[in-house]
Each structure stands twice: as C-alpha cells, then as structure tokens.
Amino acid sequence: MxxxxxxxxxxxxxxxxxxxxxxxxxxxxxxxxxxxxxxxxxxxxxxxxxxxxxxxxxxxxxxxxxxxxxxxxxxxxxxxxxxxxxxxxxxxxxxxxxxxxxxxxxxxxxxxxxxxxxxxxxxxxxxxxxxxxxxxxxxxxxxxxxxxxxxxxxxxxxxxxxxxxxxxxxxxxxxxxxxxxxxxxxxxxxxxxxxxxxxxxxxxxxxxxxxxxxxxxxxxxxxxxxxxxxxxxxxxxxxxxxxxxxxxxxxxxxxxxxxxxxxxxxxxxxxxxxLTNVKPQFNFYDEREPIFTQMTNLPPCKMNHADLTACIASEGCVITDSMISHSVIGIRSIIESGTVLDGVITMGADFYESDEEKAKNKETGTPNMGIGKHCHIAKTIIDKNARIGDNCSINVSGKKYENGDYGNFYVADGIIVIRKNVVIPSGTII
CATH class of the missing domain: 3.90.550.10 (Spore Coat Polysaccharide Biosynthesis Protein SpsA; Chain A)
Structure with missing residues (x-):
C-alpha cells in the first residue's frame, strides 16, 4: 500500500x-x-x-x-x-x-x-x-x-x-x-x-x-x-x-x-x-480475505439422512430424508422427509419454534416453520420464516406465470419467490 x-x-x-x-x-x-x-x-x-x-x-x-x-x-x-x-x-x-x-x-x-x-x-x-x-x-x-x-x-x-x-x-x-x-x-x-x-x-x-x-x-x-x-x-x-x-x-x-x-x-x-458450483466465480472459502457477517452461535447443520448434490447448507439446518440439488439452504432451515428441492434458495428462519408452538400449530392446522413432508420445489426463492405445508408442489407442474404479484408469491423471469412470513397450506400447487 x-x-x-x-x-x-x-x-x-x-x-x-x-x-x-x-x-x-x-x-x-x-x-x-x-x-x-x-x-x-x-x-x-x-x-x-x-x-x-x-x-x-x-x-x-x-x-x-x-x-x-x-x-x-x-x-x-x-x-x-x-x-x-x-x-x-x-x-x-x-x-x-x-x-x-x-x-x-x-x-x-x-x-x-x-x-x-x-x-x-x-x-x-x-x-x-x-x-x-x-x-x-x-x-x-x-x-x-x-x-x-x-x-x-x-x-x-x-x-x-x-x-x-x-x-x-x-x-x-x-x-x-x-x-x-x-x-x-x-x-x-x-x-x-x-x-x-x-x-x-x-x-x-x-x-x-x-x-x-x-x-x-x-x-x-x-x-x-x-x-x-x-x-x-x-x-x-x-x-x-x-x-x-x-x-x-x-x-x-x-x-x-x-x-x-x-x-x-x-x-x-x-x-x-x-456458489454451489465446484469452482464458483465468487469464493467464500478464502481465509486470507474472509467475508464477515453476524456471529450466530448456531449448531452445525444436521442431516438425518439426506441426498445432497452441489449444495450449501448453513448453520442450524435440520434436513431429514430429502433429496436436494443445486440449492442454497439458509440458517435454521427445517426440511422434512420425502422432500425434493432442485435449484432452490431458502433464506431460513430468524428463530426455532418451541415444542409448545409446534403443538399449537398442530391444533390450528398451521404448518411448522420450514418445508414440510413430501414437497417438490424447483427454481424458487423461499424468503425467511416461510411455512410450507406437506405435499406442496412449487414450480414443477409446468404452469407458466406472467411476471407479477400473486399474493403469497411473486414471479420474475420464471423464478418463484415465496414471500417472507407467509403460510403455504398443505397440498398447494403453484
């Protein structure tokens, strides 16, 4: 210098x-x-x-x-x-x-x-x-x-x-x-x-x-x-x-x-x-010039049996019996069994739900934070704190959307964006 x-x-x-x-x-x-x-x-x-x-x-x-x-x-x-x-x-x-x-x-x-x-x-x-x-x-x-x-x-x-x-x-x-x-x-x-x-x-x-x-x-x-x-x-x-x-x-x-x-x-x-490529154009893995961010003190990502290909999984995730490819999984993301993700960006969650909160969700029929069981999602950005119920299908049915706002989700250039804090009921097809 x-x-x-x-x-x-x-x-x-x-x-x-x-x-x-x-x-x-x-x-x-x-x-x-x-x-x-x-x-x-x-x-x-x-x-x-x-x-x-x-x-x-x-x-x-x-x-x-x-x-x-x-x-x-x-x-x-x-x-x-x-x-x-x-x-x-x-x-x-x-x-x-x-x-x-x-x-x-x-x-x-x-x-x-x-x-x-x-x-x-x-x-x-x-x-x-x-x-x-x-x-x-x-x-x-x-x-x-x-x-x-x-x-x-x-x-x-x-x-x-x-x-x-x-x-x-x-x-x-x-x-x-x-x-x-x-x-x-x-x-x-x-x-x-x-x-x-x-x-x-x-x-x-x-x-x-x-x-x-x-x-x-x-x-x-x-x-x-x-x-x-x-x-x-x-x-x-x-x-x-x-x-x-x-x-x-x-x-x-x-x-x-x-x-x-x-x-x-x-x-x-x-x-x-x-970032999920073997040699990404932007490299976060450089100890000489780290990218700084907030220290979260979260536990390591937990895989309860999962098939991951070309993925980044952040701290605090819990992934169970899922197949995930070419995706970036944000902090505290919960992904339940039988789910398939391809080209998905999840931004994760700001907090974990307690057992009491999950019990209340069950009583009211509200999905837990994260992605439920047997979902199939592709080419989608899922913003923070979203709740996606079981058996949901997003951007895999072949249906084409014009760019614009559709309430719980937004479409831009064929990419579906699930809004922050929204609830996608079980069985939803987008």
Missing part, C-alpha cells in the same frame, strides 16, 4: 440504494443491502468486508428505505475494539435545518452527510455500491489512484458491445485517463471509437470485451469531492462524473476479477446458485 496516505483518513461510503424495486419482493420489508445472500450472509457484507480486508475501517452506509433490519444486522455484526479507530455506521436520511427531504440520488446522499464526514478530516473518499458481488483489493485501487495523480478514479470492467448498452461507458486514452462518458449507449449506436486502446488492454482479456463500463465504484480526493458536489446535481454516474471529466483528471482503474450487479431477482438467483 502506498505510504503517501494515512488509512485512518480515508472514508469508505457504501451506497444503500433506493427502494430496490427490481429486487421486490425481497426488498418489501428490508433494504437491498440487508437481503440475505449465500445462506448466512447479507449483501452488504461483501463491500464491508472488501473495506476491512483492505484496511479501510472507517465505513459509512447510506440508506433510507426499510433500514430497521439493516441497522440490526450492522449493530450485531461489526463491533470494532476501542483501539482500532474503526466503525461501520449507518446514516439514514434525516431532516435537518439545512435539508428536509429524502436522498434524491447517490451524489445528493453524500452531499447531505458532509457534516458527518468532515469531522474525520478525510483526505480521500471511497464510494462503493451496496448491491454488488466482487472481491477487490482496494489498496491496489488506491495505489493506482495516487500514482496517476488523478482527482477521481473510477473502477471499470470490460464488457462486450451487447452488455455495454446497460452501463455507463468510458473512453480512455493510452494512460487510462478518462476523456469521455456515455450513459447506456443505444444498441444500434456505433461506438467503435470507444474501444479500449491496445496500450491499455490486458492481453488476457477476451477479445469480445472491448468497452469499459463503470462499476459505480470511485475514489475521490476529499477536496475534489467537496468542490464538485457544491451544486444541486443528484447522481454520480449520470451528472457528477460527466461534469467532472470536463475540468478534472479522471482515471480508469480496470478491474479484471469477477463482478456481478445483483440488483434483480434473476441476477440474485443466478449469482447465489453459482
């Missing part, structure tokens, strides 16, 4: 995003960063862990929608000792004498919190997204930023022409200086002159990946940040960066690792199930 900066004067800011409508209904009662991921984690654990593993331990998380669950997770997970000078602090939108409204965009969210940031006397700000899956050595990012002499550095990733239409695209020169920015170029627009220069191109990069897309991850010099936010512009990608390119030196940091925006149900589903 460059000796030119003091890490204690670098502020990391994680943007919690808006209402998370593309991840609905997983975001109905929680913010995007608080959505469960990988069985035992939350999405927000990824950027926080990148910061901690890189030694940047002054972390603010900006959010405004459904933040109660996120507050609880952060307070239970990230407690630095008094000698580290580190913290993870949530800054939810608040009314002050200067500001009376919500965050109006990413840049607006940062601007409204300068009063909190400036007390740390920062030299640099690292801006991160709260809904992306990646591992990045932020030390290397910072080193390149310092060496380039840039006012701002933007993390970019190479994409093909088809994907380029979904991103902000950067044009760079042979020294990685960004000279132009284009927001989501139309598919039929000729952008050949925006291709990565050969002098800046990694020889290992696939030939079809010819353009640089912004990852929404930035490093700002502190004085530059304060200067270019001294206006009413609302968004970094659409307004602040295009404006800054005209007057500031903006550098591109080309990231060559795995990166996935998990802002939709489809991308969330695909990224989660990829």
């Amino acid at each position: 460059s000796k030119e900066i003091d890490k204690s004067r670098v502020i990391s800011i994680i943007l919690g995003g808006g209402k998370g409508t593309r991840l609905y209904p997983l975001t109905k009662e929680r913010s995007k960063p608080a959505v469960s991921f990988g069985g035992k984690y939350r999405i927000v654990d990824i950027p926080i862990s990148n910061c901690i593993n890189s030694g940047f331990k002054k972390i603010y998380l900006l959010t405004q929608f459904n933040s109660a669950s996120l507050h609880l997770h952060i307070s239970n997970s990230y407690n630095f000792d008094r000698f580290s000078n580190g913290f993870v602090e949530i800054l939810a939108a608040e009314q002050t004498l200067e500001h009376s409204g919500w965050y109006e965009g990413t840049a607006d969210a940062v601007r409204k919190n300068f009063i909190h940031f400036k007390t740390q006397k920062p030299t640099h700000y690292i801006i991160l997204s709260g809904d992306q899956l990646y591992r990045m050595d932020l030390n290397d990012f910072m080193d390149q930023h310092i060496k380039s002499g840039a006012d701002v550095s933007i993390a970019t990733i190479a994409v093909n022409r088809r994907d380029a239409s979904g991103f902000g695209i950067m044009k760079i020169d042979d020294e990685h200086k960004i000279t132009e920015f284009m927001e989501k170029p139309a598919p039929d627009l000729n952008i050949d002159d925006w291709k990565i220069p050969e002098a800046s191109r990694d020889p290992m990069l696939p030939k079809e990946k010819e353009y640089l897309a912004s990852m929404g991850i930035y490093i700002f010099n502190a004085d530059t940040m304060e200067e270019i936010l001294n206006n009413d512009k609302q968004d970094f990608g659409k307004e602040i960066i295009p404006m800054a390119i005209k007057t500031k030196k903006i550098n591109s940091y080309i990231f060559d690792g795995y990166w996935e925006d998990i802002g939709t149900i489809r991308s969330f589903y695909d990224a989660t199930l990829d």
Whole structure:
C-alpha cells in the first residue's frame, strides 16, 4: 500500500440504494443491502468486508428505505475494539435545518452527510455500491489512484458491445485517463471509437470485451469531492462524473476479477446458485480475505439422512430424508422427509419454534416453520420464516406465470419467490 496516505483518513461510503424495486419482493420489508445472500450472509457484507480486508475501517452506509433490519444486522455484526479507530455506521436520511427531504440520488446522499464526514478530516473518499458481488483489493485501487495523480478514479470492467448498452461507458486514452462518458449507449449506436486502446488492454482479456463500463465504484480526493458536489446535481454516474471529466483528471482503474450487479431477482438467483458450483466465480472459502457477517452461535447443520448434490447448507439446518440439488439452504432451515428441492434458495428462519408452538400449530392446522413432508420445489426463492405445508408442489407442474404479484408469491423471469412470513397450506400447487 502506498505510504503517501494515512488509512485512518480515508472514508469508505457504501451506497444503500433506493427502494430496490427490481429486487421486490425481497426488498418489501428490508433494504437491498440487508437481503440475505449465500445462506448466512447479507449483501452488504461483501463491500464491508472488501473495506476491512483492505484496511479501510472507517465505513459509512447510506440508506433510507426499510433500514430497521439493516441497522440490526450492522449493530450485531461489526463491533470494532476501542483501539482500532474503526466503525461501520449507518446514516439514514434525516431532516435537518439545512435539508428536509429524502436522498434524491447517490451524489445528493453524500452531499447531505458532509457534516458527518468532515469531522474525520478525510483526505480521500471511497464510494462503493451496496448491491454488488466482487472481491477487490482496494489498496491496489488506491495505489493506482495516487500514482496517476488523478482527482477521481473510477473502477471499470470490460464488457462486450451487447452488455455495454446497460452501463455507463468510458473512453480512455493510452494512460487510462478518462476523456469521455456515455450513459447506456443505444444498441444500434456505433461506438467503435470507444474501444479500449491496445496500450491499455490486458492481453488476457477476451477479445469480445472491448468497452469499459463503470462499476459505480470511485475514489475521490476529499477536496475534489467537496468542490464538485457544491451544486444541486443528484447522481454520480449520470451528472457528477460527466461534469467532472470536463475540468478534472479522471482515471480508469480496470478491474479484471469477477463482478456481478445483483440488483434483480434473476441476477440474485443466478449469482447465489453459482456458489454451489465446484469452482464458483465468487469464493467464500478464502481465509486470507474472509467475508464477515453476524456471529450466530448456531449448531452445525444436521442431516438425518439426506441426498445432497452441489449444495450449501448453513448453520442450524435440520434436513431429514430429502433429496436436494443445486440449492442454497439458509440458517435454521427445517426440511422434512420425502422432500425434493432442485435449484432452490431458502433464506431460513430468524428463530426455532418451541415444542409448545409446534403443538399449537398442530391444533390450528398451521404448518411448522420450514418445508414440510413430501414437497417438490424447483427454481424458487423461499424468503425467511416461510411455512410450507406437506405435499406442496412449487414450480414443477409446468404452469407458466406472467411476471407479477400473486399474493403469497411473486414471479420474475420464471423464478418463484415465496414471500417472507407467509403460510403455504398443505397440498398447494403453484
């Protein structure tokens, strides 16, 4: 790491995003960063862990929608000792004498919190997204930023022409200086002159990946940040960066690792199930750079005879006489005998039911927490604390649903999402 900066004067800011409508209904009662991921984690654990593993331990998380669950997770997970000078602090939108409204965009969210940031006397700000899956050595990012002499550095990733239409695209020169920015170029627009220069191109990069897309991850010099936010512009990608390119030196940091925006149900589903592959694109099993999360003190997963293929089973699960393939099983999941799961993500439960509660369930005909006996479920996300009765069939009958809300469940791109806390009666076919 460059000796030119003091890490204690670098502020990391994680943007919690808006209402998370593309991840609905997983975001109905929680913010995007608080959505469960990988069985035992939350999405927000990824950027926080990148910061901690890189030694940047002054972390603010900006959010405004459904933040109660996120507050609880952060307070239970990230407690630095008094000698580290580190913290993870949530800054939810608040009314002050200067500001009376919500965050109006990413840049607006940062601007409204300068009063909190400036007390740390920062030299640099690292801006991160709260809904992306990646591992990045932020030390290397910072080193390149310092060496380039840039006012701002933007993390970019190479994409093909088809994907380029979904991103902000950067044009760079042979020294990685960004000279132009284009927001989501139309598919039929000729952008050949925006291709990565050969002098800046990694020889290992696939030939079809010819353009640089912004990852929404930035490093700002502190004085530059304060200067270019001294206006009413609302968004970094659409307004602040295009404006800054005209007057500031903006550098591109080309990231060559795995990166996935998990802002939709489809991308969330695909990224989660990829974890079950023999060599997943994102590896949780790296002791040198762990992904941190809440310590639950749950017992190991218990298998009362089960046939599992390409699965992740989290702490506290109890699985009995079931066949499970290509699935991620969340904490405290109870799966009863005779059940078959294929391509299923369960987010588990927040608590175990007592014997008394189970007896009451029997009296009222309410299924116990978890998945009952002889169920067959495929291509489904089961949110927390769901109760699925015996002999239920979900997404295996061949019935096709249009995208949308169906009460106890939601459909997106053929993926069924069973809502949090719902009861699916025995014998239900979806």
